[in-house]
Amino acid sequence: MNTSSSTPDSESEDLQPAFRYNAAFADHIEVEWQRQWLEDGTYEALNPFGPREGQDVEVHPKLFIMDMFPYPSGAGLHVGHPLGFIGTDVFARYKRMTGHHVLHTMGFDAFGLPAEEHARQTGEHPRINTETNIANMQRQLDRLGLGHDKTRSIATTDVSYYRWTQWIFLQIFQSWYDTEAARARPISELEELLTTGERDTRSGRPWLEMGDVERREELDEWRLTYLGEAPVNWCPALGTVLANEEVTAEGRSERGNHPVFRRPMKQWMMRITAYADRLLEDLDHLDWTDSIKTMQRNWIGRSEGAQVRFTTSSGPMIEVFTTRPDTLFGTTAMVLAPEHPLVDALVPEMWPEGTPQTWTGGAATPNEAVVNYRQQVSEMTDLERQENQTKTGVYLGAHCSVPVNGLQVPVFIADYVLMGYGTGAVMSVPGEDQRDWDFAKKYGIDIIRTVEPPADFDGEAYVGDGPAINSDFLNGLYIDDAKQVIIDWLEREGYGTRTVTYKLRDWLFSRQRYWGEPFPIVYDETGLALAVPENQLPVQLPELIDWAPRALDEDSEPEPPLGRATEWVTAAYDLGNGEVTYQRELNTMPQWAGSCWYYLRYLDPSNEEQFVDPAVERYWMSNSDGGIGGVDLYVGGVEHAVLHLLYARFWHKVLYDLGHVSGPEPFQRLYNQGYIQAAAYQDERGIYVDAEQVVEQDGGYFYEGSPVTRSFGKMGKSLKNSVTPDEMYSAYGADTLRLYEMFMGPLDQDRPWETKSVIGSHRLLQRVWRNLVDEHTGEVTVVDSAPPDALQRLLHRTIAAVGEAMEDLRFNSAIARITELNNELSRSAAPVSREVAQNLVLMLGPLVPHIAEELWKRLGNSGSIVHARFPEADAAFLIDESIELPVQVNGKVRSRIVVASDATETALQEAALSDHRIQELLSGTEIRKVIVIPKKLVNIVAS
């Protein structure tokens, strides 16, 4: 195209003054400053020791600020993505300007399914695709002007990074959890304890009598990571294992709609449950929001109670877990999960005499009833089981004895009891548990209340507190006391023990994928795992594998993709008895692995000897104000509230126990940014239409003339409501985008994107520019005379307010105060005093670094504004000689008085009462009381 030079657009641009701050000018200075900053290493943060050593680093308080690093998606960014990144950037810049030594960088969480899927479709290696995506995302982020130390950036897919992920895995593999010391210890120390007999083996056989293989098996039982059986989604038709999200609700593969089978497979598990209590307790020392802490607490799900043993008519003991042992006297039935292992041992040949019809499920024998019921339950999908709120079950024909009173109660199996929680068996106390109540009502089971409900209680099961009734020696005790008494009794009589259970499960750590970290594990002929020696790391992914699906028959064993790398699957190592060929572990690690410790690598990214230098780690991760330590500010989305944050805390604690890091927690302060939402529009058929083409008219919304309905949702392709940062760069520039995103509202709140509102932020920058620079010559117009007193005061009030708002991450308020100051400058025809101009530009520095840097230079300053000092308010200008105060009568503002700011209470009262309007209002009334709050208001109570 060669007509562009004569388009109306560029003509109108030509008519604008040469130095007007518009999109083209913004683009020009932004790109130029970004180049300059990179060249000068403006954002590089030095360490006090080691290869990045810098002088005087320790003079300034350190601050480690971090974002949850992104997955480099091929779709690129939309304006919702960088909200948090801009927030941390503004904060980091502010802190840098207030004398802190700030570390702020960014990396990429780059392993993951999409790159692998892309490889399958195109044959392109996942690494190539990943690196392309990283480059594109890096370009989009760079254009925002984020002040990251790019020399510290990492991607989890870097071999030099995942080498250390593997190393950490080995630390975990070579450790065990000493419950007595409440910490992880090297497995070698366990060997010593087992040898001396200070610890008993798990298998029961003395260590000294064990052979080599037996000893290895014994140690494997103790390790913090171990091999367990867990089901995978095996799709023989594709010859691959699928992730849950690749399986449809109907249990078929999303790709090709082939049948998928749940098959057990040996997989690595991480013993996170060993840390349950510490993960729970240390939450108290973290500066996180209550909602996130609560979510973690709920996920860990600690509950205290008792295990109680019931003897049965058929012989075996049934063990139940209960959080309400105080209700034991109200037990009128026993309910097991249908898949409970004791069921078969409990059922007798025949139904006992007088078994009600409703209990047998119509079966001739208990065994038949169990078989039928299990069949019935297995045919229900998980969804049906969830939706099915009516409780069903069958009687086993057996009884058990309630230990505390010898009452014989019937044993059932029922679908509402889950095998995966507690012991898979429940003592049914219908009086105190609604589920038990429902079940008892249906099957005619007795109900005995054991807690006295309030007189006005008209519900069914009563779960509240109250005095115990019908409970012999517990009668009159409230729940907490009753629990203690009954647990003591159970322990004394040998019927039970005080116990704690958790909802938290061990972490399933294997994935059947190619694009993940290989395990540094090999197997010898015993089939037991052996660690690849540390000096042999990294274990690199094989370069090429065959991506084509291959059909296998239904009975085939599931196999991870790495099984196809025929040469790679074996490896020769010398593990102490000469070079031997071993079988490699074929699973890879989950995406969580790389994100569990990336913050540590930022500190010392090029260290070839250690994952991080201990002195460097201590410098950046410890807290001088008595905090628990860790990253000083970690910003990210709430969707990682549980898993990522729990896994990272777990790894960090293991590293801490083993002496590799200095503190027990990775993230001292966590902040959840909100999401940017955008309006999405659906036509009459419910199809989303391009949001950009929708027009608003008379309160309605129209797309190509037809009415559409509006809703709000996450930005993205599916809702056709994406706005890209690139569009904003070309319409307004990066500074405007940054300013708008920060101005939209508080950082932690969701907010709707409105492209039409962005102009407001652009105008602010234009006005600032015009107040300081001649649009025709580009020369600054500031003068060296002092500002008028009123402006001087406004300036210092603004400085104080902006600083405070920045500290609290309330950037929207900071911008509002700056706007007020600038509006004042616009209103006045007089040229701006240099003092005001300098401070205004400094305050803008963190928010809009490019225009601020440009103005800083044009004002004649040398050196980057990035390292200039943020202004401090002069207290002398914050105190006004006289102030205006409202005067209230009976709480309503009726007048205002102007008084000396240091006026005494008596003086204020006099001034208020002598005010003309107040006197009018008070005539004929009696003054009962006068409340004087100096510097705030006067309130006169009269009647």
Added chain:
RNA sequence: GCCCGGGUGGUGGAAUGGCAGACACGGAGGAUUCAAAAUCCUUUGCCCUCACGGGCGUGCGGGUUCAAAUCCCGCUCCGGGCACCA
């Protein structure tokens, strides 16, 4: 059902016991302009009043207080998380 957030003008939001609606978008009017864009100025919670002024108002109902968007109790609606967890 349980847990965690939240409800303030036409819109995004400000004010954490002391002047509700800062700041911005949008709207209305004006200046400038041949005209438009851009820019600048005025105005903009609702109701009554020509006006001065007054009344009402922070999801709803109650309470504490001289004073409540803010604290307490009950309800309601919206968003997020978990879900038969014994």
